[in-house]
Amino acid sequence: MNEQTAPTTREAIVLLSGGLDSATVLAKACADGxxxxxxxxxxxxxxxxxxxxxxxxxxxxxxxxxxxxxxxxAVFGGSALTDDTLSVPQAPxxxxxITYVPARNTIFLSYALGLAEVTRARDxxxxxxxxxxxxxxxCRPDFVAAFETMANLATKAGTEGDSIRIGTPLINLxxxxxxxxxxxxxxxxxxTVSCYQASDAGEACGQCDACRLRRDGFAAAGVADPTxxxxxxxxx
Amino acid sequence: MNEQTAPTTREAIVLLSGGLDSATVLAKACADGxxxxxxxxxxxxxxxxxxxxxxxxxxxxxxxxxxxxxxxxAVFGGSALTDDTLSVPQAPxxxxxITYVPARNTIFLSYALGLAEVTRARDxxxxxxxxxxxxxxxCRPDFVAAFETMANLATKAGTEGDSIRIGTPLINLxxxxxxxxxxxxxxxxxxTVSCYQASDAGEACGQCDACRLRRDGFAAAGVADPTxxxxxxxxx
Numbered sequence: 396m397n398e399q400t401a402p403t404t405r406e407a408i409v410l411l412s413g414g415l416d417s418a419t420v421l422a423k424a425c426a427d428g429x430x431x432x433x434x435x436x437x438x439x440x441x442x443x444x445x446x447x448x449x450x451x452x453x454x455x456x457x458x459x460x461x462x463x464x465x466x467x468x469a470v471f472g473g474s475a476l477t478d479d480t481l482s483v484p485q486a487p488x489x490x491x492x493i494t495y496v497p498a499r500n501t502i503f504l505s506y507a508l509g510l511a512e513v514t515r516a517r518d519x520x521x522x523x524x525x526x527x528x529x530x531x532x533x534c535r536p537d538f539v540a541a542f543e544t545m546a547n548l549a550t551k552a553g554t555e556g557d558s559i560r561i562g563t564p565l566i567n568l569x570x571x572x573x574x575x576x577x578x579x580x581x582x583x584x585x586x587t588v589s590c591y592q593a594s595d596a597g598e599a600c601g602q603c604d605a606c607r608l609r610r611d612g613f614a615a616a617g618v619a620d621p622t623x624x625x626x627x628x629x630x631x
Numbered sequence: 632m633n634e635q636t637a638p639t640t641r642e643a644i645v646l647l648s649g650g651l652d653s654a655t656v657l658a659k660a661c662a663d664g665x666x667x668x669x670x671x672x673x674x675x676x677x678x679x680x681x682x683x684x685x686x687x688x689x690x691x692x693x694x695x696x697x698x699x700x701x702x703x704x705a706v707f708g709g710s711a712l713t714d715d716t717l718s719v720p721q722a723p724x725x726x727x728x729i730t731y732v733p734a735r736n737t738i739f740l741s742y743a744l745g746l747a748e749v750t751r752a753r754d755x756x757x758x759x760x761x762x763x764x765x766x767x768x769x770c771r772p773d774f775v776a777a778f779e780t781m782a783n784l785a786t787k788a789g790t791e792g793d794s795i796r797i798g799t800p801l802i803n804l805x806x807x808x809x810x811x812x813x814x815x816x817x818x819x820x821x822x823t824v825s826c827y828q829a830s831d832a833g834e835a836c837g838q839c840d841a842c843r844l845r846r847d848g849f850a851a852a853g854v855a856d857p858t859x860x861x862x863x864x865x866x867x
Contacts, residue, residue: 467701471749498745501785505741509734513707538784545777549737549769 406430406459407518407562408507413448414589415609416522416565419577421456423564424520426580432514433461434507438499444597448588455586464506471497500533504542504561511559512550519546520562526569527608539563570608571615578618585621594625601628642666642695643754643798644743649684650825651845652758652801655813657692659800660756662816668750669697670743674735680833684824691822700742707733736769740778740797747795748786755782756798762805763844775799806844807851814854821857830861837864 407429411417424431433456435449446463453461500523507519523534532538543561547553565573577584589609590599599606601624610630613620624630643665647653660667669692671685682699689697736759743755759770768774779797783789801809813820825845826835835842837860846866849856860866 465701465703471745497748498741498785501744501781502738502741505734505738508737509707512733532787532790533785535784538781541777541781541784545737545774545781548771548774548777549734551768554768 404428404430405518406432406514406516407520408511408514408516409433409458409520410503410507410522411435411449411453411461412522413445413450413452413587414522414605415570415577415584415587415612416524416573417449418452418582418584418587419573419580420520420522420562420564421452421458422577422580422582424518424562425456429518429520431456431458431520432510432516433458434503434510435461435463436503436506437463437465438467444590444593444595445588448586448597451586455583462510466502466506498533500531500538501542504546508546508550508559512552515552517552517557518560518562520564522565523563524565524570524573525567534566536563536566539566569615570612571617574612574616574618578616583621584613585623589622596623598623598625599628600625601630640664640666641754642668642750642752643756644747644750644752645669645694645756646739646743646758647671647685647689647697648758649681649686649688649823650758650841651806651813651820651823651848652760652809653685654688654818654820654823655809655816656756656758656798656800657688657694658813658816658818660754660798661692665754665756667692667694667756668746668752669694670739670746671697671699672739672742673699673701674703680826680829680831681824684822684833687822691819698746702738702742734769736767736774737778740782744782744786744795748788751788753788753793754796754798756800758801759799760801760806760809761803770802772799772802775802805851806848807853810848810852810854814852819857820849821859825858832859834859834861835864836861837866 407424409421409424409431411421411433412435421431421433433453435446437446450461504521511519525535528534539561546559550559552559588597589605591603591605592600599622609622610620643660645657645660645667647657647669648671657667657669669689671682673682686697740757747755759775761771764770775797782795786795788795824833825841827839827841828836835858845858846856
C-alpha cells in the first residue's frame with residue numbers, strides 16, 4: 396500500500412481575473428488535485444489586458460474549460476473602474492476605495508455557483524484577501540461564510556445535502572506570502588496583470604494602488620519584480 | 632395633526648419579470664409608499680413577450696426607471712427555459728422542476744443588490760413564492776433570509792449599519808390570494824405574461840405548468856381569467 400493519499404479528482408470552479416492573486420489560487424487548486432474550470436468576467440473594464448492574461452493562465456494550467464461571461468456592471472455606474480467620469484486614485488485612501496464595484500464579488504460568485512450546479516462541481520475558489528483589501532466589504536471572511544450558507548440554500552446540491560464550499564486560500568496571506576506560495580507552485584507572474592490602468596499589451600502604470608501593493612509584495616517576498624511596466628512608468 | 636402616517640418616500644428596487652407575481656409585488660411596493668426602480672433580465676428566454684410586458688407594467692406604474700440587464704444564463708445550459716435541446720414539461724413533476732435555471736434568483740438578487748447600493752435604496756422586492764414553487768430551492772424563506780444576511784456583509788450600506796432588506800410580500804400566499812391582492816391594488820393582469828412558451832405577442836399556451844397555476848389561481852380567486860391565450864390553446 397502506498398501511504399500517500401491518492402490525488403483527488405474533484406472538479407472546482409476558479410474565478411480567474413488574470414491578476415496575481417487569482418493566478419495563485421488556480422495554481423493552488425490544481426496542486427491540491429482539483430480539475431478546474433475557470434471563469435473570467437468581461438464587465439466593462441477599461442482594458443482587456445487582464446482578460447487576455449486570464450486566458451493565457453488558464454491555458455497554461457490545462458483547465459477543463461475557460462469561460463468568459465459578459466456582464467454589464469457599467470449599468471450601475473458609481474465606480475472608477477467602470478465609470479469613465481471618475482479617475483483612478485493615485486494615492487491610498489481611507490475606508491472603502493472608489494475602485495470598489497457594487498456587489499462585484501456577489502455577482503461573480505453567483506455566476507460561479509450556477510456553473511458549479513450545472514457541472515456538479517462542489518468547490519468554488521476565489522482570490523479574495525482580507526489583508527490588503529480590508530476596505531472592500533466583500534473580501535472579508537464573514538462575507539464569504541455568509542455566501543456559502545446562502546449558496547447551500549439556493550441550490551439543488553445544498554438542498555440534497557451535497558455541500559458547496561467557497562475556498563479562499565489567500566484570505567489571510569500578505570501579498571508577499573501570496574507571491575511566495577505562487578512561486579513555490581511555479582506561477583509565472585510576468586504573465587499576470589494587476590494594474591487598474593494597464594496598456595492593451597498588459598504593461599503596468601506602476602502608480603495605482605494595485606501596482607503599489609504588487610511591487611511591495613515582490614519586495615517583501617525577497618524576489619525580483621517581473622512585472623512589465625510601461626516605458627514611462629514612475630516607480631516610486 | 633393628521634393621525635395618518637405620512638407616506639414614506641423610500642426608494643426600492645423591484646425585480647420585475649413581466650409575470651403575474653412580480654406585477655403584484657410592484658403594485659404592493661408602490662401602495663406601501665416606495666418609489667421604485669424596476670429591473671428585468673434578458674437571459675436568453677425563448678420569447679421576449681415577458682420583457683415587453685415588464686416594460687409596459689413599469690411604465691404604467693410610473694417607476695423612477697426601468698432597467699433591463701442582459702445576462703447570459705444560456706452559458707450554463709441544463710435548463711428547459713434556456714436550453715433548446717430540452718422540452719418544457721407539460722405535466723406537473725415531482726421534486727425540482729426541469730425549468731429551474733441554475734442560481735437564477737441568486738444572480739438576479741445580486742444585480743438588484745448592486746443597483747441598491749449605487750442608488751442607496753435599502754429595500755429589494757422579489758416575487759418568490761414558497762407555496763406553488765416549493766420545488767425551487769431559491770424560492771424558500773430560508774434562502775431569502777440567507778441572501779439578506781449575505782447582502783448586509785457584502786455592501787457598504789450593511790457595513791455601515793444601514794441594513795438592506797429583501798422583501799417577499801407573496802412568499803406565503805396562494806396564487807388565488809396573490810391575484811386577490813393584486814386586483815385590490817388595481818393590477819391589470821391581462822398585461823402580464825406567465826406562460827413558459829408564450830407567443831411573441833404574449834399569448835399563452837394554456838398547457839405549461841405556469842399557465843395551469845395561473846388559471847387555477849383566477850378560479851380560486853373567483854374572478855374571470857383575463858389571460859390572452861393562443862387561438863389553438865387547449866385549456867383543460
